[in-house]
Amino acid sequence: MSDFVKEDNVFVNQDAESREAVLRFIADRAAELGITDDADAVYEAFLAREDMGETGMTDGFAVPHAKTDAIKRAAVIVVKNNRALEWPSFDDKPVDVAISLLVPDGEAGTTHIKLLSKTAVLLMREEFKNLVRSTDDRKAIADAINAGIEED
Template sequence: MSDFVKESAVFVDSPAASREEVLQLLSDEAVALGYAEDAAAVRAAFDAREDMGATGMQDGFAIPHAKSDAIKEPGVVVVKLQKPVDWPSFDDKPVDVVISLLVPDGEAGTTHIKLLSKVAVMLMREEFRDAMRETNDAAKIAEVINDGLDD
């Protein structure tokens, strides 16, 4: 998976000012990046997952994920926000780093679980969280996540 997260799928200094704006940005970029064919369907998948419970983790990180037939290939889209936004999270703190997972419906039990568990494990490591916060270089952020996926 060493090049799974592409530099082109990392957006830094995003002005999105709410969870809803972030989810729309993720949905639109999923189509622009070629992961999906229908932004509205991707957004509906994100919204359905958000309705099930918090995707905000701790320390300002969130892992929204969408599973949909509209998603044609798995991917990760990362957004670092200019300012934290309200997002239901385990520690009730706002979110400023979003690592979203895009998974085709047919891979929901395999790719999805593997990606989600790997990212959750990465977020437990202070070195990973610090590395994500220390840079706004999209290539470096992609590299940090890819290195974690390879562990």
């Protein structure tokens, strides 16, 4: 199994107070993890995408995504928040798990589409959603996403 999503990219027991705070947290962690040198540009890319339409899916999950030249390599960062937050979603329910996709602009039509479609498939699987909800084991969450991304 690949380690595209690393354990270090999974953050549990977070205490963000808003969707914007989650997106800021993700952008700042992306800088710490070497995914970007410009956290502000990544944050602005997240906000621009949020303005285009909801990234909240169903059952408390969201898939925010940022595409910008400021991102050096494609990555996924997962945030499990301690409480559900207002976040425009397909089922109008608040969100407490964000599986964020960070993609360099040059890979927008390839890597981004693949990650988005694979993540959407994962979020249709009750066993995946139950696993993410039932554990704070960062490696288990990363491994479950990696397994889903690798499937054909």
